[in-house]
Amino acid sequence: MNTYHATITITLRKGILDVQGKTVEHALHATDFPMISHLRIGKYVELTVEAENKTTAHSLVEDACRKLIANPIMEDFSISLNELQVENV
């Protein structure tokens, strides 16, 4: 089994109102940052996964995102995988 490190970025789908992002943007405009706009807040998830190969690891993480980590109705996610170590030498 190999170990992979995955980073996942989860963003609200276009067209869905990002209340948290709008609030932070208003607060920025009210302080010293009127030049910042289009602020949207999503989630950033890091995890390690054990799998036979990168393809299996990717489909496991994708499955976990779809079932539990993200909300596929309202959110998009993208996964990036890196192999950490090879134990089957």
Place this chain on the structure above:
Amino acid sequence: MNTYHATITITLRKGILDVQGKTVEHALHATDFPMISHLRIGKYVELTVEAENKTTAHSLVEDACRKLIANPIMEDFSISLNELQVENV
């Protein structure tokens, strides 16, 4: 003025308990994903910023992160900037 697109990843500092991440990890272990571990949840922020040049843009975003977007006591953040368009042609 140029327009830059910034993506910011905000993660809890090492050693600070990530309650949300632990909860999701336990839920994954209780379902079909015992092979996933070390799950930590952070924030992912996208924004656009207007500035004279990339250095100014970076320092503006860094300042905004330190003052409002992130909690520098508990969180680390990393900023990545891309130029969107050049208006001063």
